[in-house]
Structure formats: C-alpha cells, structure tokens
Amino acid sequence: MGAAILLWVVALLSMQVFSSAQGAYVGIVNGRVAKPDSRYMVSVQKKNKHICGGFLVSESFVMTAAHCITWGEDLTVMVGVNDTRIPVKHDYVHPEYDFRTLHNDIALLKLTKAAEKSSSVEWISLPEKDGDIKAKSVCSVAGWGKKKTNGPATYVFLQADVVIMKREKCQKLWRPTEISKERLCASGKAGFCQGDAGGPLVCDSVAVGVGSFNEKNNCDKPRKPNVYTKISGYLPWIKRVLKEVKY
Template identity: 60%
Template sequence: MVSIQRKNQHICGGFLVSEQFVMTAAHCFTEGEKLTVVVGAHDHNNGSSRMDVKFYHIYPGYESKGLLNDIMLLQLHVKVKKSYRVNWISIPDKDKDIKAKTKCSVAGWGKITTNGRASAKLREVDVTIIDKKACQKYWKNLYSTSRMVCASGHGGFCQGDSGGPLVCNKVAVGIVSFNQKNNCDSPTLPNVYTKISKFLPWIKCILGGVKQ
C-alpha cells in the first residue's frame, strides 16, 4: 500500500504490483502535475521513503467522464526493495468474475466521514462483493459489468481512498474508483472498483516492457 502525493499532500492510495510499478486509479492524475509515491508508510510520514514517478501509464481507453477503465500504472524511478514494511501484492492471473458475497477488504488514508478530515493512519475495512446485475440496477449506465466490480459493507471508501486495492484472499482484484457523491457515511449505492483482471494484457505489456 502506498500513498500517492501531490506537493507532499496525500491525494490517492495505490499499491505495488512489482518492484517498480504502482497500480492506482487513472483519475488520480491531472495533466501537468507531478506526483510522488510514499512507500512503507503506515502513518504518512513515518519510516517511509518518497519516490519519484518516471512514467505515468494511463490506460488508453480511460474515460474521465464516466470513469470507465479507471486504471493507471506509475513507473518509479528506482526499484523498491522488499522489507517487512514493503512488499508487492499479487493480482489475478486470468480474467474471471469475483463471486457475489465474497468477503474482501479495502484500505486507505482517505476521509473517515463525508467532508471530514483525512486519516493520518492507514485504515482497513471489510466489504462484501455484490452481484454484478444488482450493481447495474443501482448504478444504471454508469456501471460496466465486465470492467467494474462493486462491494458494500459497514464501511467503505471516501475521498482520498481512490486508487487503493480491493483485496480478496490476498489478491488485489479491484481499484477504488467511485462512490455515491458526497455520501460516505451511509451510502445507498454500493462502492465501485475497476476490475483488474479485465486489464491483464495491458498490465503485462507495460510491466514486461521494462525488464532489463
């Protein structure tokens, strides 16, 4: 889990998928702005190291309006060393649906309540995957059953959690993408994540393109 920062301020979450790549949401990037990545942090500034981004790989089909294909890979300038604080997470090895009612978790430093303050400590909450047809009923045409996955629970994500991982059985299957606007506290619509397995050919292409 990493903190993605702009001008040393946390704006999004992300997660290491290899020694040189961080996966996050494409909507965390604004043209012309420089992002840095803080790895090994639990509290934002504690025992962590800040790394520069060398390349921003935004999925070519990303649509900012409806947040379709909301996925980005950040290539770091230097390779990350594994330690007890720093590691990368597995992603799916093939494109398959995540079964409804699967218990998963999501983590981040985002706001704890709508328009509240961001959390200084990394927080994690359990969520349950919702059937994709049910999710489409909730979100209508904003929801893509093949490219998104949705989940709900007693907690969920809020502003500042974008880009963080949805983890099921120790595998990152989704990226925090969008939720009900201005309602983190008691949303009536489930949280939506980008479904990572749909993008495996592109991910492999980007990760494979830098092997020395």
C-alpha cells in the same frame, strides 16, 4: 504499520464530483487500523502532498486509479514505514480511460528506482486470469481519509471488510451509470469516502480491484455500492506495460 505510517499523509485535496458519482480522493468509512500485512500500500503524492492511494504490483510499478493522474504533474510515492520517497518516472494511464464516465479507471506508475523488499515493503499479487469474484465474498479495502461525508480528515491508515455484490444488482442500483464487466461492486457497513482513491480491493491476498467511485455526497450510509475497476479485465495491458517498460 507502526506510528510512522501516520506521516504519509500531510494534506487531502478537495473531492471531484461527477454527474452521478464522486470519484477522486476517497477514504475509508467504518474502518479499523490496518494490519501490518498491508505493506504493499503506498501514498501517491503531488508536491509532497497525498492525493491518492496506490499499491505496489512489482518492485518497479505502482497501480492506482487513472483519475488520480494529471498530465504533466510530477508525482512521488511514499513506501514503507520509514517513509521512503520514490519519484515517478512515467505514468501509464489506460489508453481507453474516459474521465467523464471513469471507464477504464486504471493506471500504472513507473518508479525511478526499484522499491526494496523488506518487513514493511512488499508487492501484492494480481489475478492470474480474467474472471469475476463470487458474490458475497468478503474482501477488504484500505486507505487514508475521512471517516464520514465531509467530515474531518483522519490521518490513520484504515482497513475495512466489504462484500462483493452481483453485477446485475449493482447495475440496477447504479442505473443509468453503466456497470460494465470491467467493474466490480462491493457494499457493506464500510467503504471509501473523500480522502483517498486508487487503493486496492483485496480478496484472499490478491488485488482484484482499484477504488474508482462511490455515491455522491453519501459515504456514511450509501444506497449504492462502491465501484472498483476490475483488474483481471486489464491483464493483457498490465502485462504488456510491465514487460516492455525497462529502466
């Protein structure tokens, strides 16, 4: 991504704690410096400070986690290695989002102007139809943030490989938290932590999930897999927003 990517992040907000999981503001543990092909990634910012990750799904829309959005707050996104800042015109939080359980933890951000495609800016493909990712598939996550629980911030954009877990196994590990069919689970020696949420889970160059929550206070060696909102479960809503919303 180049050295300029390091300027995207100027601060990290404190984590939010839920009853059995930590959701907002998660980063990458045991990651590596991200590849240049991650040019769909953006930094979602409030008052010019990084609060969450996100990713371009078209020239006009960014996808992120619903829990990253605070009603009435003005947001901007930073795209590309040239730190292009684009204000958010409107946020579309899924109408059935539940902040207590983080069900339907997905949102779309409408930009005030279109992002210009370049060698450092591109949007990522979404699934064409609803369906689960095969267990044991190797996918990737990317973001900024802490590399261990409550550790110091690292402002390097990191990427890591993770492995998709069967929903039944994930449900047993997360009980009583419900792992519905609209969620995906991934585990491995890497994953997210405090510092950045809303980034994509990417399998075969397609964004299949949005980072939602992980095990509370245990980024380094979690006993429970990271949980993502499954994008394909929301395709009708996504298509409706992308189609109906015009400048």
